[in-house]
Amino acid sequence: MGSNWKTTTTLADISERIGDGLHGTPKYSDDGEYYFVNGNNLESGAIVYKDSTKRVGLEEYNKHKKELGSSTVLVSINGTIGNVALYNGEEVVLGKSACYINLKKGISKEFVKYILSGYLFQEYIQRCSTGSTIKNVSLKMMRDFAFRIPDTGIEQDKAVELLKLLDHKISLNNQTNQTLEQMAQALFKSWFVDFDPVFDNLLASVDFKLENLENRLPDELKQKAQRRLAALDSLENAAECKASLIALDHELQAQTQAAEQVSEKAAETPVKANFNANPKILAQHANTHAHFPNEFEHNEQLGWIPKGWDIKAVSETIQINPRTSLSKGAIAKFADMKSIPTSGYMVDEIIEKAFSGGVKFKRNDILLARITPCLQNGKTAWVDFLKEDEVGFGSTEFIVLRENNNISFPFIACLAKGDSFRAHCMQSMVGSSGRQRVQNACFDSYYLALPKSDVLKDMFTELTKPNFKKMTNNKLESESLTKLRDTLLPKLISGELQIPDVATDDETVD
Incomplete structure (x- = not known):
C-alpha cells in the first residue's frame, strides 16, 4: 500500500x-x-x-x-x-x-x-x-x-474500515456505560424519589382496588397511585406481580399481628420472617418490598414521604468538600474541568503534575461542577482513577461529594445527576453573569427522605456497585483501543503499515 x-x-x-x-x-x-x-x-x-x-x-x-x-x-x-x-x-x-x-x-x-x-x-x-x-x-x-x-479512494476506504472496527467497539462500550448509568439512576429514582415500592405495598394492601383508597389518600397521592397502578398493569407478568405483592402484604400483616401478641421483651428482638419461603412471593418482592412501608406521612420539607423514614439535609448525609491532605509539590493525578463529561461519569485525559493548588479528592468521590455553564451542561464525574488512599486534585470549580456512613458513592452519583438536586444547586448560584457559582449553603436546605434502617441503603449499593465497576472496565478497554487506533493512524498515513487486499468470491486464492 x-x-x-x-x-x-x-x-x-x-x-x-x-x-x-x-x-x-x-x-x-x-x-x-x-x-x-x-x-x-x-x-x-x-x-x-x-x-x-x-x-x-x-x-x-x-x-x-x-x-x-x-x-x-x-x-x-x-x-x-x-x-x-x-x-x-x-x-x-x-x-x-x-x-x-x-x-x-x-x-x-x-x-x-x-x-x-x-x-x-x-x-x-x-x-x-x-x-x-x-x-x-x-x-x-x-x-x-x-x-x-x-x-485512491479504495486505499482510503481500506484504512477507514480498519479504524472503524476499533471505533465501533469503543462506541459499544460507551453505549453500554450509558445503559448501566441509566439503570442505576432508574433504581435510585424508583426507591428514593418516587417511592414506587411503597405505592406497590399500599396498593397491595387493598388488593389493587383504587376505590378502597378513596378516603385514605389526598388527591396528590391518589394521582401517583393511579400512575403506579397503570405502570404495574403494563408489565407482561402483571397478574403474577400483583399476586406476589398481595401475598407479601398478607405475610407482613401476619408478622405484625404475631409481634403484637408476644411480650414487650420478645418484641424487642422479633424473629425475621423468611418471605422467600412463600412460593407465591417473587424474590424481588421478598428481598426489597418487604423492607418498605405501605403508608405515607406528611413532612413539612418534602411533602408525602414513606412512613417512618427520616428527613435529613444533604450536608448531614454526605461529606461536602471534606478536608484532604496533599503536600505542595507532590506529584499527583490531575483532572481539569475539560476532562469532566457532560453525560456519564467517566473522566478523560488524566495527567500527573506537581500539586500547586486546587480541589483535592480521593477514590470514589463524586465531582460536581459548581460554575456556569458547566453545571447546566451536566458536568459530573466519579473518581475511579485513583488507588485506595491515593489523593488527586483538580479545578477549584469542583465541589467534592464523599461517602458518609451508609451513603455510598453510587447513591451520591445518582443524587448528583438528579434533576431536582441540580435545579436546587442552580437556584443557589450567585455572581456575575456567565461566572455564577453554587453556594455550599444550598446543601443545608436540600432534604432527602431516607429509611432509618441501613438495609435498603446497603441493598442499593449492592445492586448498583457492579454497574459502576463495569463502567470502569469498559472505559479502560476503550482507552486501550483508542491508543491502538492512534498508534495505527500515523503508520497508515506514512504507509508503514500495509493493509492486504481481501480476496473476493470471484478471485482465486493460491
Missing part, C-alpha cells in the same frame, strides 16, 4: 473550499427551527445540540447558511479547538468557531475525519494556535496543514 500514498498534501489541496461561520450574532428566535452551531457543538464526530444552543428563524438561516454537503467535515477552531464532526445534512447556521471543509470528489470524509482527530493534526493546532486565554486557529493554518493520503 505504501507505493500508493502521496508524499505530502495539504487540506487546501484536497478541498473545494475551507471557511468558517458567522463572525457576529444572528437574530435569535426561541421558536426557530434552525440551530446556531459553534465549535462546542461538535462532539464525538457529530453535531450535538445542547439546551444552551441558540436557534434562529428561516430568514436568518437563509441569510447566513453556508454551502455544506455530503463531503463536508467540521472542525472547532476558536475557544474549544480540535473537535471534529461529519456534516450529515443538518440545517444549521455556523458560528465563527466552526470551520467547514468541503472536500474534493474522491476524497473520503471519513478518512479526513481520522486525520484531523489524530495526534498529528491535534499537535499541529495546539502548537500553531494563537491566544493565551481563548485559543484560535486561523483558516490559513487549516489550509496549510500537511499530511500524507492514499492516491
Whole structure:
C-alpha cells in the first residue's frame, strides 16, 4: 500500500473550499427551527445540540447558511479547538468557531475525519494556535496543514474500515456505560424519589382496588397511585406481580399481628420472617418490598414521604468538600474541568503534575461542577482513577461529594445527576453573569427522605456497585483501543503499515 500514498498534501489541496461561520450574532428566535452551531457543538464526530444552543428563524438561516454537503467535515477552531464532526445534512447556521471543509470528489470524509482527530493534526493546532486565554486557529493554518493520503479512494476506504472496527467497539462500550448509568439512576429514582415500592405495598394492601383508597389518600397521592397502578398493569407478568405483592402484604400483616401478641421483651428482638419461603412471593418482592412501608406521612420539607423514614439535609448525609491532605509539590493525578463529561461519569485525559493548588479528592468521590455553564451542561464525574488512599486534585470549580456512613458513592452519583438536586444547586448560584457559582449553603436546605434502617441503603449499593465497576472496565478497554487506533493512524498515513487486499468470491486464492 505504501507505493500508493502521496508524499505530502495539504487540506487546501484536497478541498473545494475551507471557511468558517458567522463572525457576529444572528437574530435569535426561541421558536426557530434552525440551530446556531459553534465549535462546542461538535462532539464525538457529530453535531450535538445542547439546551444552551441558540436557534434562529428561516430568514436568518437563509441569510447566513453556508454551502455544506455530503463531503463536508467540521472542525472547532476558536475557544474549544480540535473537535471534529461529519456534516450529515443538518440545517444549521455556523458560528465563527466552526470551520467547514468541503472536500474534493474522491476524497473520503471519513478518512479526513481520522486525520484531523489524530495526534498529528491535534499537535499541529495546539502548537500553531494563537491566544493565551481563548485559543484560535486561523483558516490559513487549516489550509496549510500537511499530511500524507492514499492516491485512491479504495486505499482510503481500506484504512477507514480498519479504524472503524476499533471505533465501533469503543462506541459499544460507551453505549453500554450509558445503559448501566441509566439503570442505576432508574433504581435510585424508583426507591428514593418516587417511592414506587411503597405505592406497590399500599396498593397491595387493598388488593389493587383504587376505590378502597378513596378516603385514605389526598388527591396528590391518589394521582401517583393511579400512575403506579397503570405502570404495574403494563408489565407482561402483571397478574403474577400483583399476586406476589398481595401475598407479601398478607405475610407482613401476619408478622405484625404475631409481634403484637408476644411480650414487650420478645418484641424487642422479633424473629425475621423468611418471605422467600412463600412460593407465591417473587424474590424481588421478598428481598426489597418487604423492607418498605405501605403508608405515607406528611413532612413539612418534602411533602408525602414513606412512613417512618427520616428527613435529613444533604450536608448531614454526605461529606461536602471534606478536608484532604496533599503536600505542595507532590506529584499527583490531575483532572481539569475539560476532562469532566457532560453525560456519564467517566473522566478523560488524566495527567500527573506537581500539586500547586486546587480541589483535592480521593477514590470514589463524586465531582460536581459548581460554575456556569458547566453545571447546566451536566458536568459530573466519579473518581475511579485513583488507588485506595491515593489523593488527586483538580479545578477549584469542583465541589467534592464523599461517602458518609451508609451513603455510598453510587447513591451520591445518582443524587448528583438528579434533576431536582441540580435545579436546587442552580437556584443557589450567585455572581456575575456567565461566572455564577453554587453556594455550599444550598446543601443545608436540600432534604432527602431516607429509611432509618441501613438495609435498603446497603441493598442499593449492592445492586448498583457492579454497574459502576463495569463502567470502569469498559472505559479502560476503550482507552486501550483508542491508543491502538492512534498508534495505527500515523503508520497508515506514512504507509508503514500495509493493509492486504481481501480476496473476493470471484478471485482465486493460491
